[in-house]
Amino acid sequence: xxxxxxxxxxxxxxxxxxxxxxxxxxxxxxxxxxxxxxxxxxxxxxxxxxxxxxxxxxxxxxxxxxxxxxxxxxxxxxxxxxxxxxxxxxxxxxxxxxxxxxxxxxxxxxxxxxxxxxxxxxxxxxxxxxxxxxxxxxxxxxxxxxxxxxxxxxxxxxxxxxxxxxxxxxxxxxxxxxxxxxxxxxxxxxxxxxxxxxxxxxxxxxxxxxxxxxxxxxxxxxxxxxxx
Numbered sequence: 001x002x003x004x005x006x007x008x009x010x011x012x013x014x015x016x017x018x019x020x021x022x023x024x025x026x027x028x029x030x031x032x033x034x035x036x037x038x039x040x041x042x043x044x045x046x047x048x049x050x051x052x053x054x055x056x057x058x059x060x061x062x063x064x065x066x067x068x069x070x071x072x073x074x075x076x077x078x079x080x081x082x083x084x085x086x087x088x089x090x091x092x093x094x095x096x097x098x099x100x101x102x103x104x105x106x107x108x109x110x111x112x113x114x115x116x117x118x119x120x121x122x123x124x125x126x127x128x129x130x131x132x133x134x135x136x137x138x139x140x141x142x143x144x145x146x147x148x149x150x151x152x153x154x155x156x157x158x159x160x161x162x163x164x165x166x167x168x169x170x171x172x173x174x175x176x177x178x179x180x181x182x183x184x185x186x187x188x189x190x191x192x193x194x195x196x197x198x199x200x201x202x203x204x205x206x207x208x209x210x211x212x213x214x215x216x217x218x219x220x221x222x223x224x225x226x227x228x
Contacts, residue, residue: 094145102149105173108180112145116184116222120144127192140183140190151179181226185218 091103111117120140129136155172187193194215201207
């Protein structure tokens with residue numbers, strides 16, 4: 001313990017041992033010395049100055065918030081691009097259990113995100129085969145994505161092996177979209193619907209014998225609807 005602390009402790013101890021009258025005088029002396037020490041410390045800033053500082057800081061925070069909001073608005077405007085300005089190189093990725101990572105252009109994603117295409121998730125690729133082969137549960141949705149992916153690979157292979165052919169990127173994209181939309185018109189249980197089911201309806205005269213609907217025509221009709 002330092003000598004200064006020891007002196008303070010002995011002074012306090014000695015004060016307690018003094019008579020009450022002398023102890024009161026010592027206490028009064030301490031009370032007088034405390035304000036003097038407070039007066040010797042630097043004076044605090046006036047209230048007006050503190051308010052001014054707070055106003056400046058508040059103005060800076062408001063400017064920061066305005067800058068951040070402008071940045072958010074700019075990002076939002078960049079995201080909301082018109083459909084006619086979609087770039088072919090802004091591709092999105094979908095992981096497939098067979099083909100691995102497949103990439104699709106924004107125009108393909110516009111088609112995939114429609115109700116007409118999303119309904120293919122509920123249509124089994126192999127009809128009623130999953131009632132016997134319980135693992136055959138893949139849908140027309142996966143099938144169409146895979147066909148589009150393979151169609152693109154096929155066209156790129158033809159272009160690389162036969163460079164004299166005038167095949168452009170737009171041509172490859174059109175073939176890819178055709179593969180993507182080729183099964184849009186399928187009904188429930190795929191070929192079971194437009195084969196066995198419709199034949200039974202014709203035999204029972206529930207539909208006209210001249211009704212020649214097919215899933216190919218349904219695909220064309222749905223694609224025309226998407227383009228409208």
